Each structure stands twice: as C-alpha cells, then as structure tokens.
Amino acid sequence: MALILHAGKTNKNAFKTLIAAEYSGVQVEMAQDFEMGVSNKTPEFLKMNPIGKVPVLETPDGPIFESNAIARYVSRLKLDNPLCGSSSIETALIEQWIDFASLEIDANTGNWLRPRMGRAVYLPPVEEAVISALKRALGALNTHLASNTYLVGHSVTLADIITTMNLYMGFTRLMTKSFTSEFPHVERYFWTMVNQPNFSKILGEVKQTEKVPPVTSNKKPSEPKETAKSKPKDEPKKEAKKEPAKPKEEDGEEEEPQPKPKPRNPLDLLPPSKMILDDWKRLYSNTKTNFREVAIKGFWDMYDPEGYSLWFCDYKYNDENTVSFVTLNKVGGFLQRMDLARKYAFGKMLVIGSEPPFKVKGLWLFRGQEVPQFIIDECYDMELYDWKKVDITDKDQKERASQMIEDQEPFEGEALLDAKCFK
Numbered sequence: 237m238a239l240i241l242h243a244g245k246t247n248k249n250a251f252k253t254l255i256a257a258e259y260s261g262v263q264v265e266m267a268q269d270f271e272m273g274v275s276n277k278t279p280e281f282l283k284m285n286p287i288g289k290v291p292v293l294e295t296p297d298g299p300i301f302e303s304n305a306i307a308r309y310v311s312r313l314k315l316d317n318p319l320c321g322s323s324s325i326e327t328a329l330i331e332q333w334i335d336f337a338s339l340e341i342d343a344n345t346g347n348w349l350r351p352r353m354g355r356a357v358y359l360p361p362v363e364e365a366v367i368s369a370l371k372r373a374l375g376a377l378n379t380h381l382a383s384n385t386y387l388v389g390h391s392v393t394l395a396d397i398i399t400t401m402n403l404y405m406g407f408t409r410l411m412t413k414s415f416t417s418e419f420p421h422v423e424r425y426f427w428t429m430v431n432q433p434n435f436s437k438i439l440g441e442v443k444q445t446e447k448v449p450p451v452t453s454n455k456k457p458s459e460p461k462e463t464a465k466s467k468p469k470d471e472p473k474k475e476a477k478k479e480p481a482k483p484k485e486e487d488g489e490e491e492e493p494q495p496k497p498k499p500r501n502p503l504d505l506l507p508p509s510k511m512i513l514d515d516w517k518r519l520y521s522n523t524k525t526n527f528r529e530v531a532i533k534g535f536w537d538m539y540d541p542e543g544y545s546l547w548f549c550d551y552k553y554n555d556e557n558t559v560s561f562v563t564l565n566k567v568g569g570f571l572q573r574m575d576l577a578r579k580y581a582f583g584k585m586l587v588i589g590s591e592p593p594f595k596v597k598g599l600w601l602f603r604g605q606e607v608p609q610f611i612i613d614e615c616y617d618m619e620l621y622d623w624k625k626v627d628i629t630d631k632d633q634k635e636r637a638s639q640m641i642e643d644q645e646p647f648e649g650e651a652l653l654d655a656k657c658f659k
Contacts, residue, residue: 239310242267242281243291248404249303250291251438255397256307258434260314264293304334304398311394319394329388333395340373342402348410354452370406374419381421382556385428385565392432400429407444413616416444423616428569443614501610503580503603509543513603517582517659520641532638539628545605546626546637551596553620558592564654567596570617571658577602577611583658584640590651599626599640600658 239257241264243250250266257264267275275281276288284292284299292299293306300306311319321327347366351358377399380387387395403426407416416423429435430442516538523531539546557563567585574583580603588595598621602608612618628634639647643655 239264240267240294241291244272248401252303252307252398252401253310254438255435256311259319260311260317262310262313326388330393330395333387334398337399337402344370345406352449352451358451374422378419378421381425385562409445427573431572509540511538511540511544545602547600548624549598549621551621554595555593557594563594573615576614585656587653588650599637
C-alpha cells in the first residue's frame with residue numbers, strides 16, 4: 237500500500253511531510269480529488285481522524301494524523317536519516333525547535349490570522365498581545381540564527397522543515413517586509429530554506445505578502461423574510477450567486493491560490509543589445525586556460541555599455557561575518573534568490589579573508605542602465621549591499637572588475653576564502 241496524504245494541495249502542514257519525503261527518498265501520494273469541507277467529513281475520513289482535521293496519512297499499518305507526527309514518521313522510514321539527528325543531543329535539539337516552532341510561532345500566527353479571516357472574534361487588544369508574543373518568539377529565533385545557518389548542526393533537519401513551514405503562513409499572509417525586517421537573520425533563514433531544491437520543488441515560487449489582510453466580519457446581517465404572498469407574481473426569480481466555499485480551518489490554514497497574470501518584464505522591452513549574454517556565459521564556462529587573454533578580453537570585446545551596466549556591491553555588515561560556513565551559506569542563499577534574474581544578469585561574489593571577519597564583495601552585470609527594480613523588489617538581499625556603478629572609463633575600476641571576474645588572488649591584498657559565480 238502506498239503512503240497517501242489527505243489534505244488540500246496548498247496546505248502548509250501537508251508541505252512538511254512532502255518536503256521531508258523529498259529529503260528522505262520516500263514516495264508519498266496526495267489523495268485524489270480531496271476537497272476540504274467535504275472529503276474530510278465523510279465516514280471513511282472520520283474513521284482515520286475523528287475530529288476531521290487534515291493532514292492525515294494512510295500507511296500500511298494504519299492512519300496517522302497531526303502534521304508533525306506524520307513528518308516524523310516519513311523521516312524515520314529512512315534508516316539513519318540525518319533529518320532526525322545523528323546523536324541523542326541532536327535529536328533532542330531537533331524536538332526542542334519543533335516544539336518551539338509549533339507553540340511559539342505557529343500558534344501565535346494562527347491566532348493573528350483567524351480573526352482577520354472571520355474565523356474567530358476580532359478583538360484589537362487580543363491581536364496586539366498575539367503580535368507581541370510572536371515578535372518575542374521571532375526575536376529568540378533571530379538571536380539563534382545570528383550564528384547558525386541551520387537550527388541544529390550543519391545541514392537541514394526536520395526542525396528546519398517544520399519551522400520554515402510554520403513561518404510560511406506568516407511570511408505569505410501576514411508579515412510584511414516592514415514587519416520581518418526587525419528580524420534579519422530570520423529573513424535570511426526563511427528565504428534560504430524555501431529556495432533549497434527540495435523545498436522549492438514542493439512550494440514553487442514563494443512571495444512575501446505586501447499587506448496584512450483586512451478584518452473580515454464573521455457575522456452576516458439578518459435580512460427580513462419575504463413571504464411568497466408579498467412577492468409580485470411577475471417578478472422573475474433571481475438566482476442566488478454562489479460564492480466558492482471557503483476551506484474550513486484545518487491543522488493549520490489552507491492557502492487559497494490567487495493566480496495573477498504577470499506583466500511583461502520591462503527589460504524585455506529595451507532596444508536590442510549587441511551583447512548576447514548567453515554567449516558570454518558560454519565563453520566564461522568553457523575557458524579553462526589563459527583566462528585573462530581569452531575570457532577577460534572576450535568580455536570587454538562583447539560588453540555593450542548602452543545595453544548593459546556593471547555594478548560593484550559590498551556587503552554592509554561584514555563585521556557579522558565571523559563564521560566561515562555561515563558567511564558562505566549567506567552568499568549561496570543570495571545567489572539562489574537571484575535566480576529570477578538569470579535571463580538578465582551575470583555575477584561574481586567573492587568571500588575575502590583568511591580569518592574573520594570575512595568581507596563579501598561582488599561584481600554584477602545587469603541588462604539596462606540601473607539595477608533592475610524587479611530584482612530589488614523580489615530579492616531582499618539586495619538592500620544588504622551598497623551598490624556602485626562601475627565607470628569603465630576609469631582604468632582602475634575596469635581592472636578591478638576584470639580581477640573579480642577572474643577570481644584573482646590575492647584580491648586587494650587579501651586571500652580568497654571562496655568565489656561564487658551566478659550565470
């Protein structure tokens with residue numbers, strides 16, 4: 237019997253199991269034609285979970301409900317799964333963060349959202365207390381992540397999967413950029429996690445909400461009853477406009493898909509450029525010897541200053557870069573989040589220094605004459621850097637750009653810890 241997960245396709249608590257399954261190599265199938273509010277009220281479903289909540293996992297040995305328990309079960313199907321920890325203390329710390337994320341983050345996020353969705357009575361003083369409790373939890377998490385890429389150890393564990401999914405509802409439905417900017421390490425962690433391949437395979441593109449949803453009244457005004465006698469005979473009957481049923485509260489809130497047509501990217505409307513970005517990327521990738529004579533010369537021969545612009549970037553908070561692997565992961569996460577710009581950009585990021593604090597500097601080639609606005613809007617890392625346009629008529633700036641493309645070492649008198657390329 238296959239493992240069958242009963243839940244809506246946008247339920248963040250179902251995502252916990254599906255992501256854990258991806259990391260564990262376990263096959264989990266979604267129940268066909270599941271409809272929240274209907275499928276979970278059938279006698280067959282209520283035998284699996286008497287209170288009718290989702291997700292529920294069907295297994296050869298019987299059903300399991302409660303999302304954290306399901307995610308644990310799926311993870312433990314793989315022997316010695318690193319998601320579950322490699323020692324007793326790691327296992328305990330994973331459980332610690334799972335409990336923290338559920339009790340301090342998920343509970344408060346749900347208590348903030350439900351009244352605004354009309355699923356509970358909205359009381360401003362209660363909301364204020366809930367937001368205060370959530371900020372306290374995010375502050376504690378932010379402090380831990382200031383010196384840790386992952387919650388436990390040096391790789392993704394079940395704690396990261398469950399915590400990220402408990403943050404997911406807040407980031408996508410409640411917590412605007414102005415709210416989360418108070419917690420920069422939580423921001424970095426969340427966007428790093430959701431852009432991991434096993435996460436993005438399940439989640440797709442994740443966007444942060446731009447506003448807090450308005451309060452929806454959960455009370456319908458009463459209407460006077462109209463008798464058949466009082467109704468004019470010749471008045472045609474009006475069909476009641478059917479509103480799509482809203483999914484009821486589950487073991488977590490169900491995301492309602494809201495597809496929006498995407499406008500054409502302004503960069504696609506620019507006049508054609510003589511520089512073909514893919515030609516440069518192929519030259520860069522295929523040049524193995526005489527890099528300065530072949531690739532660097534080729535770049536400047538191809539470069540079109542009318543169609544493209546070059547930018548230096550310098551990380552604003554280099555004094556925080558005290559741990560090498562954390563710094564490298566920070567840069568790696570930035571490059572992952574820049575994936576939306578792949579069609580329009582090429583970049584080199586250097587991590588400089590043989591001892592902390594490490595410096596992070598970069599060189600970026602962008603289509604057009606400015607740093608594209610859609611990248612600034614979508615990739616929060618952009619504001620963590622100072623950006624300066626390269627003046628190619630200045631020989632020193634042009635040479636500095638060449639050295640960054642080439643990964644020249646030492647760079648500005650210092651060793652390179654690492655160099656990463658975006659192409």
